[in-house]
Amino acid sequence: MDPLKISDLPAIARDWDGFRPNMKGYIVPQDLKLHPNCDDIESQIGEFTSTDYMRADDAPFLALSAAQNIPTTTLAIRGETFTVPLSLREIAYLTGTHLGNADTVAGNEVKFLNATSRKAISQTLATVLTNLQVPHMVIAQTTLVALDVLKGGSRQLSTSPVDTNHFATIFVIFPSLNPTDIRAYATHGVLTSDVKLPEDLTQSVSAIGMYAGVSDARITVGASDPIICLTYHVSAHPHSDHAIVPGLENLSGALQPLRDAFCLWRHRLNAGATAEKSPALKLFFLENAPAFAHEFAGDDATLLRHVAPLAKAYGFKVYIGQLVHTLSTEQEVSHPYKEYDNDIDIDSLEMDDHPEVDYKWENLLTLGGANAAEPDLLELATEMVQTDWRLQEDLFELDADEDWEGVDESLYSSTVNYTHVRNASVLFIAPM
Numbered sequence: 001m002d003p004l005k006i007s008d009l010p011a012i013a014r015d016w017d018g019f020r021p022n023m024k025g026y027i028v029p030q031d032l033k034l035h036p037n038c039d040d041i042e043s044q045i046g047e048f049t050s051t052d053y054m055r056a057d058d059a060p061f062l063a064l065s066a067a068q069n070i071p072t073t074t075l076a077i078r079g080e081t082f083t084v085p086l087s088l089r090e091i092a093y094l095t096g097t098h099l100g101n102a103d104t105v106a107g108n109e110v111k112f113l114n115a116t117s118r119k120a121i122s123q124t125l126a127t128v129l130t131n132l133q134v135p136h137m138v139i140a141q142t143t144l145v146a147l148d149v150l151k152g153g154s155r156q157l158s159t160s161p162v163d164t165n166h167f168a169t170i171f172v173i174f175p176s177l178n179p180t181d182i183r184a185y186a187t188h189g190v191l192t193s194d195v196k197l198p199e200d201l202t203q204s205v206s207a208i209g210m211y212a213g214v215s216d217a218r219i220t221v222g223a224s225d226p227i228i229c230l231t232y233h234v235s236a237h238p239h240s241d242h243a244i245v246p247g248l249e250n251l252s253g254a255l256q257p258l259r260d261a262f263c264l265w266r267h268r269l270n271a272g273a274t275a276e277k278s279p280a281l282k283l284f285f286l287e288n289a290p291a292f293a294h295e296f297a298g299d300d301a302t303l304l305r306h307v308a309p310l311a312k313a314y315g316f317k318v319y320i321g322q323l324v325h326t327l328s329t330e331q332e333v334s335h336p337y338k339e340y341d342n343d344i345d346i347d348s349l350e351m352d353d354h355p356e357v358d359y360k361w362e363n364l365l366t367l368g369g370a371n372a373a374e375p376d377l378l379e380l381a382t383e384m385v386q387t388d389w390r391l392q393e394d395l396f397e398l399d400a401d402e403d404w405e406g407v408d409e410s411l412y413s414s415t416v417n418y419t420h421v422r423n424a425s426v427l428f429i430a431p432m
Helices: 007-012 042-046 088-098 114-131 256-270 299-313 376-389 390-394
Strands: 063-070 073-078 080-084 104-106 110-112 140-151 154-158 166-173 184-189 191-196 204-211 215-221 227-236 282-285 316-334 356-366 401-408 413-431
Touching: 007 299, 042 256, 063 114, 063 184, 063 215, 073 114, 080 088, 080 114, 080 166, 088 140, 110 114, 114 140, 114 166, 114 204, 114 256, 184 204, 256 299, 256 316, 282 376, 299 316, 299 413, 316 376, 356 376, 376 390, 390 413
Parallel strands: none
Antiparallel strands: 063 204, 073 080, 073 110, 104 140, 140 227, 154 215, 166 204, 166 227, 184 191, 184 215, 282 413, 316 356, 316 413, 401 413
16 A cells, blocks of 8 residues: 555545555554554554654665765774875775785774764765655664775675664765766666766765665776775664664555554454544644645645555545634723724734634535535534544644624723634544
8 A cells, every 4th residue: 555646646536436555565454453652543543644754755765965075084994094085005005905905894993083074974874864764763873884995897785684673774985086987776676776976076975875685786986096985784773663664665655553553443443342442533634724635735745645545445534624713702902981993903812711612614525525424523523623632732733813803892992802713624534
């Protein structure tokens, strides 16, 4: 059940009844354990529909980060000091006399001798992980495993995972004295991806990141001076939530904890579970107040592209509702004798701590834009918004339109009805 492409949302919404999601990752409804951080189905859906977890689009398996004007880097390689970039004479000495005619050395024999360059490299590593769309909730640990001297030509890169926590490998290319053409390639399934490094590496460092296990990973170096390359393994901290640790198997497709929540929800509904164990409805307040599916954008579109295929696969209805929420209170505004004022400063008015509250649903539409006759569902939705503190928080995060209307006049004061009106778009996920 791959998340939908955002560009496909309008067409799919128009033919929602005929839409059939691909069933990649589908499992039959069954009694699954809840995620360790979640108390119930609703909280699991709420947790994993956060943009901390949902991707706006499929993640790449190869990515590049380049930093310009990095500070001078001084390395200790097997106890001897070298300053990058290395001259041809220094490279010859390093790979010949110092390393015994070898062009690689283990990472534990390489040390950074200045903190500023070490910090710059750390920032470059973090950027390439962001470009690989690694969720920031994943605690990533980087380990320097090797230093290589790369000469002109093509060289195979090792990306095989070394343990279950190793999920990505990053190759850091250090500055060289002369411009050169450097490209990296990787293949995953039938897809091939490539990146081209900046030609002028004299004052820049580039990081090439790829997920562990890509096939035919290689780097080509043009006919120029040899270059220094550091290899880092990126591993998930043992305390990371492994359900969200990225890898080749989940660069696309439904988030496993989100799929499991829909799967368990359907299982419990089929088994006749109580409302406490099986939600009667799930509501999402939408940031940009779209009225129709083709108006979804930003985080709203990311939400819809993830939940719509799961809802369809596990037999749930998807609606968009327009809610008007009104707070109102009558206030008395003083004025001089008989000086009636029709231009009251709205900033001088305050909402009462216990105002009158009104909830009104203007409509409830299918994704295709047709009216849905579901009065009982709207009644349930109103009750949920009134009583669920999380939904109340979402509602009051929306901007309110303030207004007032005169009710009565007296010699020394005016009585006005002061209102806060919030117009909200709400995504409904409801059992069939």
